[in-house]
Amino acid sequence: MSKRFLIIGCGDLGNTIATKLISKQHKVYGLRRNIDQLSEGVQPIACDFYEIENLPPLPEVDYVIFSAAAKSRDIEHYRQIYVDAPAAILKALPTAPIRSFVVSSTGVYAQNRGEWIDEFSAAEPNTAHSVLLLEGESQFKQRSACTLIRSSGIYGPGRTHLLKRILSGTIALETPTHFSNRIHSDDLAHFVVHLIGKAIDQQPLKELYLASDGHPAPIHEITKWLAEQLGVAAHHQEPIQRGGNKRIANRAMRESGFVCRYQDYKAGFAPLLDDFKSQQRQIT
Secondary structure, eight states: OOOEEEEESOSHHHHHHHHHHHHTTOEEEEEESOGGGSOTTOEEEEOOTTOGGGOOOOOOOSEEEEOOOOSSOOHHHHHIIIIIHHHHHHHHSSSOOSEEEEEEEGGGOOOOSSEEEOTTSOOOOOSHHHHHHHHHHHHHHTTSEEEEEEEOEEEOTTOOHHHHHHHTTEEEOSSSOOEEOEEEHHHHHHHHHHHHHHHHTTOOOOSEEEESOSOOEEHHHHHHHHHHHHTOOOOEEEOOOOSOSEEEOOHHHHHTTOOOSSOSHHHHHHHHHHHHHHHHHHHO
8 A cells, every 4th residue: 555755854865765665656755955856756845954934835644754964063953954853844744644764873872892782772872963863863752653763874875985085095093993883875775665664564663773784893994995995005094983982783673574785894885896996997
């Protein structure tokens, strides 16, 4: 049976999710500022998160998906993207959704000694940014049934910042060991759609899933391997890290029946490296 979805912050991830839902004959509304960047078939809703007092009329939908991503680390920008705008949009809906699916971040975990983190670990944020992420999650939990998907670092097509940094000859420090966790953007989109399918089929869902490939690795190891694949002589080491030094377990993700296509960084980066090297050859 066809369902109606509203994707709040329908950027790269939201567009990928939308395309997968449309292929299953669902109706998808995409809410973002630049609606010309929505994928084919998405019903556009133009909305500037900084002008939420001028919200357009919103449709009645069955499910809400939040996939917005902040464009900067400015704290007021974070508040607007993750707290104020979602709260206003949810309040403006004509009826509450059956369930919301919220893509959040494992950055809400402050653990920093290489500990393994799972769905039972305490989320006790130690930065203003992660406090706002938790506050944003609560906006959705207050208004409907809610499934939180806390994602580790997202990588994939178009996300070339790390590769460009390594191309300059810079890799991460070897010591102290700093674990990096990541998930390919396509795997994350597939996982969200997987959970939505379970909801539609009225199968039980957990309130929280950690989305990661389940194979954390030291960031030095990752950047050293990438440099080797790019044929770059690493002449400089510096801290390359975000999100604290922890290891993300994905047990609940696997128990849901989902298997990542890209199960570690080598599998995920391989096709990205091919594309990146092809682009570099065209430039030179």
